[in-house]
Amino acid sequence: MTPAVVISCLLVATIFQTGHFAVIETKEAVWAAVGDQASLSCRLSKTKDVLQVTWQKVLLDGEKNLATYTEKYGSRVSAGLEDKMDFQYESLQSCSIVIRKVMEEDEGCYRCLFNTYPKGAMIGRTCLKLCELHGPFINVSRSNSPPGSVVTCSATGRPAPMVTLTVLHQNLSFSHYNTSRVTNINGTVTFTTTVLLSALNNTQVECSVLVQTAALRELLVTVPGLTETSDD
CATH class of the missing domain: 2.60.40.10 (Immunoglobulins)
Structure with missing residues (x-):
């Protein structure tokens, strides 16, 4: 057994x-x-x-x-x-x-x-x-002020998941790093991480989520650079 x-x-x-x-x-x-x-x-x-x-x-x-x-x-x-x-x-x-x-x-x-x-x-x-673990879920949107891409990654689970965003290019880092935690009625916890990425070229960003009893889950997304997007 x-x-x-x-x-x-x-x-x-x-x-x-x-x-x-x-x-x-x-x-x-x-x-x-x-x-x-x-x-x-x-x-x-x-x-x-x-x-x-x-x-x-x-x-x-x-x-x-x-x-x-x-x-x-x-x-x-x-x-x-x-x-x-x-x-x-x-x-x-x-x-x-x-x-x-x-x-x-x-x-x-x-x-x-x-x-x-x-x-x-x-x-x-x-x-x-x-x-239980649901996610990760990634959303990318454009920010004009300050200029850059807003990357949001979230996951829902119990116990509370750990959500980490990582930029996969050297010499680049996030700014305006924020996190939020919401406890849901069913006892699960939704954890959200939001960052601002200011990169001239397309950049790969990885979101990883982990709860203490499950295997690490990872999701990659390509974030358009400032030179790759047109003005709104």
């Missing part, structure tokens, strides 16, 4: 449980695009006497059991979820599940419970977040 490629920050959480401290290592956030698969993992930093590992989805009215693992019975996925998820790696000290074909309803937080004897459950928490 091929694991999902995810980029996220590692969170080492210290959980207080029934009078003792236990450290569970997990990822604070796992990002995945709709249709991809995502891996959720938890690991005990110190060996404990674990009887069972349980994965749950956190709901508004409580938790829903998704899967369990014991040495005696092996891994078990709740009825109706067999095609949706499975154990990727299973042991009583470290356990991970994979969620296939991620959908919007899969977004949210999940708990891993290491049920120990005689102390009870030690609980870790990790959250699955959806990512």
Whole structure:
């Protein structure tokens, strides 16, 4: 089984449980695009006497059991979820599940419970977040004052995309560099970069956009030089 490629920050959480401290290592956030698969993992930093590992989805009215693992019975996925998820790696000290074909309803937080004897459950928490990226989109218009070409590049995504404009000719640079950021109702962010390019000849400009979970996207455009355009 091929694991999902995810980029996220590692969170080492210290959980207080029934009078003792236990450290569970997990990822604070796992990002995945709709249709991809995502891996959720938890690991005990110190060996404990674990009887069972349980994965749950956190709901508004409580938790829903998704899967369990014991040495005696092996891994078990709740009825109706067999095609949706499975154990990727299973042991009583470290356990991970994979969620296939991620959908919007899969977004949210999940708990891993290491049920120990005689102390009870030690609980870790990790959250699955959806990512998306639209763009880049480039627009070029003419400016008379100051003279030059206004180049605008934008992209929309979540998490917020990084938008970069680069001139691909030496000894040329942008002026009047501006950026804007708008948070949309659906949780995506639109990031726009606008620059003024004053070049006598045609110039290639590259716009690159990046979100932390997707491959870099690049778009090239040829900007007409001041000597290549007629007066408005």
